[in-house]
Amino acid sequence: MFSFPTEASWRTSSYTQQQNCVEVADAPGLSAVRDTKNRGHGHLAFESPGWRAFVEGVRTQG
Template sequence: MTTAVNWRKSSYSGGGEGNNCVEIANLPTHIAIRDSKTPTRATLTFPTGAFTAFVRALKTTGTPDN
Protein backbone atom coordinates (compact mmCIF):
# COMPACT_ATOMS: atom_id res chain seq x y z
CA MET A 1 0.00 0.00 0.00
CA THR A 2 1.38 3.43 -0.99
CA THR A 3 0.89 6.39 1.32
CA ALA A 4 0.52 9.88 -0.11
CA VAL A 5 3.44 12.17 0.69
CA ASN A 6 2.75 15.80 1.56
CA TRP A 7 5.55 17.85 -0.03
CA ARG A 8 6.00 21.47 0.99
CA LYS A 9 8.22 24.34 -0.11
CA SER A 10 9.95 26.98 1.92
CA SER A 11 8.36 30.40 2.10
CA TYR A 12 11.75 31.61 0.77
CA SER A 13 11.30 29.80 -2.55
CA GLY A 14 11.06 33.01 -4.53
CA GLY A 15 8.50 34.62 -6.74
CA GLY A 16 6.66 33.25 -9.71
CA GLU A 17 5.86 29.59 -9.39
CA GLY A 18 8.46 29.10 -6.66
CA ASN A 19 10.26 26.38 -8.57
CA ASN A 20 13.78 27.41 -7.50
CA CYS A 21 13.67 25.58 -4.23
CA VAL A 22 13.82 22.25 -2.51
CA GLU A 23 10.75 20.61 -1.07
CA ILE A 24 10.58 18.50 2.06
CA ALA A 25 8.18 15.85 3.27
CA ASN A 26 7.83 14.36 6.73
CA LEU A 27 7.82 10.58 6.62
CA PRO A 28 7.25 8.35 9.67
CA THR A 29 10.97 8.02 10.52
CA HIS A 30 12.73 10.16 7.92
CA ILE A 31 12.66 13.52 6.15
CA ALA A 32 12.61 13.40 2.35
CA ILE A 33 14.04 16.18 0.18
CA ARG A 34 13.62 16.75 -3.55
CA ASP A 35 14.34 19.43 -6.14
CA SER A 36 11.15 21.34 -6.96
CA LYS A 37 12.29 21.76 -10.59
CA THR A 38 12.38 17.99 -11.09
CA PRO A 39 9.96 16.46 -8.57
CA THR A 40 9.77 13.07 -10.29
CA ARG A 41 13.50 12.44 -10.02
CA ALA A 42 15.32 10.95 -7.06
CA THR A 43 14.82 12.14 -3.50
CA LEU A 44 17.21 12.23 -0.57
CA THR A 45 16.09 10.88 2.78
CA PHE A 46 17.61 11.52 6.18
CA PRO A 47 16.73 10.22 9.63
CA THR A 48 14.54 12.81 11.34
CA GLY A 49 17.06 13.45 14.12
CA ALA A 50 19.91 14.09 11.68
CA PHE A 51 17.82 16.51 9.61
CA THR A 52 16.65 18.34 12.75
CA ALA A 53 20.26 18.75 13.92
CA PHE A 54 21.23 20.04 10.46
CA VAL A 55 18.49 22.68 10.44
CA ARG A 56 19.32 23.69 14.01
CA ALA A 57 22.98 24.16 13.02
CA LEU A 58 21.95 26.31 10.05
CA LYS A 59 19.84 28.52 12.28
CA THR A 60 22.68 28.87 14.78
CA THR A 61 25.32 29.63 12.16
CA GLY A 62 23.13 31.82 10.02
CA THR A 63 23.58 32.58 6.35
CA PRO A 64 25.57 35.28 4.57
CA ASP A 65 22.32 37.22 4.09
CA ASN A 66 21.67 37.47 7.86
Protein backbone atom coordinates (compact mmCIF):
# COMPACT_ATOMS: atom_id res chain seq x y z
CA MET A 1 0.00 0.00 0.00
CA PHE A 2 1.30 3.44 -0.93
CA SER A 3 0.87 6.66 1.02
CA PHE A 4 -0.37 9.39 -1.31
CA PRO A 5 -0.32 13.13 -0.48
CA THR A 6 -3.74 14.61 0.31
CA GLU A 7 -2.80 17.89 -1.39
CA ALA A 8 -2.22 16.19 -4.75
CA SER A 9 -3.46 18.03 -7.83
CA TRP A 10 -6.04 15.82 -9.57
CA ARG A 11 -6.81 16.12 -13.29
CA THR A 12 -9.26 14.57 -15.74
CA SER A 13 -8.86 13.73 -19.39
CA SER A 14 -9.75 16.38 -21.94
CA TYR A 15 -12.06 13.71 -23.41
CA THR A 16 -14.22 13.74 -20.28
CA GLN A 17 -17.61 15.25 -21.13
CA GLN A 18 -19.73 15.10 -17.95
CA GLN A 19 -17.26 14.17 -15.22
CA ASN A 20 -18.13 10.50 -15.77
CA CYS A 21 -14.57 9.38 -15.83
CA VAL A 22 -11.53 9.05 -13.62
CA GLU A 23 -9.06 11.56 -12.23
CA VAL A 24 -5.32 11.05 -12.05
CA ALA A 25 -2.74 12.69 -9.77
CA ASP A 26 1.02 12.37 -9.56
CA ALA A 27 3.42 12.45 -6.63
CA PRO A 28 7.13 11.62 -6.55
CA GLY A 29 7.37 8.05 -7.84
CA LEU A 30 3.61 7.43 -7.67
CA SER A 31 0.45 7.95 -9.69
CA ALA A 32 -3.07 7.58 -8.37
CA VAL A 33 -6.49 7.20 -9.98
CA ARG A 34 -9.98 7.75 -8.55
CA ASP A 35 -13.60 7.83 -9.71
CA THR A 36 -14.93 11.34 -10.38
CA LYS A 37 -18.38 10.36 -9.08
CA ASN A 38 -17.06 8.81 -5.86
CA ARG A 39 -14.02 10.87 -4.88
CA GLY A 40 -14.64 10.17 -1.20
CA HIS A 41 -14.22 6.43 -1.73
CA GLY A 42 -10.48 6.79 -2.05
CA HIS A 43 -8.05 6.06 -4.83
CA LEU A 44 -5.76 3.41 -6.22
CA ALA A 45 -2.06 4.28 -6.21
CA PHE A 46 0.58 2.75 -8.45
CA GLU A 47 4.31 3.15 -8.84
CA SER A 48 4.77 5.59 -11.73
CA PRO A 49 6.57 3.19 -14.11
CA GLY A 50 3.73 0.68 -13.81
CA TRP A 51 1.09 3.36 -14.36
CA ARG A 52 2.92 4.69 -17.45
CA ALA A 53 3.14 1.15 -18.86
CA PHE A 54 -0.60 0.66 -18.28
CA VAL A 55 -1.51 3.95 -19.99
CA GLU A 56 0.80 3.22 -22.93
CA GLY A 57 -0.74 -0.24 -23.29
CA VAL A 58 -4.24 1.25 -23.38
CA ARG A 59 -3.18 3.79 -25.98
CA THR A 60 -1.54 1.26 -28.28
CA GLN A 61 -4.15 -1.49 -27.86
CA GLY A 62 -7.11 0.91 -28.13
